[in-house]
Amino acid sequence: MLRIFILSVLALIPVVQAQCGSGTPDARVTGSGSTFTATRGSTNVYTGSDYRAAIQAALDSISSGQRVSVIASGSIGANTITISSGKIFEGCGTINVGNKSGRGAIESTNTQNVQIPYLTMTGNPYFGLRFSGTSGLNLGTITMNLSGGLGIRFDRDAAANSNVKMGTITVTGAGSHAVETWNINGLEIGSVIARNVGESGLLLQKTTNANVGLVDGNNVGAGTGYATFRMANNNGQLSNGAYTTNVRVNKVVSRGGGRGVFCVSQSGGVEITTVDLANNGNNAILIENCYGVNIRGGTVNGGGEVRISARSEFPNTRDISITLRVDGTTVRESPCGDNTTWNLSGNGGRTIC
Incomplete structure (x- = not known):
């Protein structure tokens, strides 16, 4: 018994992460202003004024399993950095980016075991980070202070992804979504923190077997139908068509915004342990043509109504269970779902089946 208790306590102790650029990276990018240098060990692989070229030269100089640390800050303009399989990329400086239509400022496609433990990005990208066809992708502490664009994107019309991990993703000022996924089987996210984002904080689409710790949005999707946490386009539907619970979210926090x-759109198979929603400009919660949705607890204070709905082009909403305290707004079920269970408290008005 004592051994089990000790192991349980140890499990709660966070793993101490090394600092960005610590130790001896296999390659480094240093410099400032108009002079940048990329070195691999003691070998110079680039010197010049092109920050992006220095970063790409450093990446291209290393092999799978090796690490590049970009110490310098600078701007890559409307260009793209590409990361190939097995490489570890650390953005220790601030990487400012431009908008290259349809492309990511940093991309990794059809790759295995790419890691980005640290990244700080500014600017207005089309996509800040863009992925498809990845296996074993691991994103750590990613901070994007943007003036537009979309933060992290997994492509819709490209090869699927598996075993993707994200640590703490913080996105401010994106014009579109903070994080948008398509076609992932096996997703682990510590937290997505979205501030002043134009569309969704975390948008999951055709993603299965996902575990998310926290989605935290403030002023996300204002004036739109998007949400701090949105599931769409058959998200959570397993390959056999079932909606057995396979998407688990510990907590959703949302203030203001949409x-x-x-x-929506035939998604489901999801369990949310708790929500903390207040003063949302659109629905606090909307479940529309979804199946197998369980919200186990939490609070809604003010803002838009809690709603179960359905459109005629999809099968009716079914197998919904909601336990919630609702104050200062209404709860409405229209049309009636199939096999809906409500466990409500609070002063919110109710029109339910």
């Missing part, structure tokens, strides 16, 4: 939680 919707708080939104499930």
